[in-house]
Amino acid sequence: MCDYSLHLTAPRPARVGEELITTVFANSTTRGLAAPGEANVAVCLLPGTEVAFEIDVEYTQPHLLPQVRISERVARFREVDRDRPDVHHDAFEFPSGLILLIHHLCPGQRLTVVQLPVSQRVGLEHAHALID
Numbered sequence: 001m002c003d004y005s006l007h008l009t010a011p012r013p014a015r016v017g018e019e020l021i022t023t024v025f026a027n028s029t030t031r032g033l034a035a036p037g038e039a040n041v042a043v044c045l046l047p048g049t050e051v052a053f054e055i056d057v058e059y060t061q062p063h064l065l066p067q068v069r070i071s072e073r074v075a076r077f078r079e080v081d082r083d084r085p086d087v088h089h090d091a092f093e094f095p096s097g098l099i100l101l102i103h104h105l106c107p108g109q110r111l112t113v114v115q116l117p118v119s120q121r122v123g124l125e126h127a128h129a130l131i132d
Helices: 118-131
Strands: 010-013 019-024 031-034 041-044 050-053 057-059 068-070 074-079 090-093 099-101 110-115
Touching: none
Parallel strands: 010 041
Antiparallel strands: 019 031, 019 110, 031 041, 050 074, 050 110, 057 068, 074 090, 090 099
8 A cells, every 4th residue: 555645746566675765755744665766756565565674663753752763674564543544554563563654764764675465476476477
């Protein structure tokens, strides 16, 4: 999904092995994921996508300072609070059980898409089989 509430930013799906960066999109206060060099394109993840961060993750807590750093570098994308249309839904779940909204991640962090969800991989494999 791509829950970035952006009207002037084109979305596209993430690819396995792709490096992404957490960012604040232009003309917006919304944070999300973009590929380096594609600042005006929101990269979207599907639930179940696994990522690996380059360094320990940093985030901000709503209305609190300073930034918080956690000793975790891998996460799985998921959606939260789908029944509430007025809040952000895109989040990462870490092995410790901590769930962080992408919107709370500090800008400038690099991560790599390690694995797409099984249903997405099966769809891609099926499409390649039809082409071959």
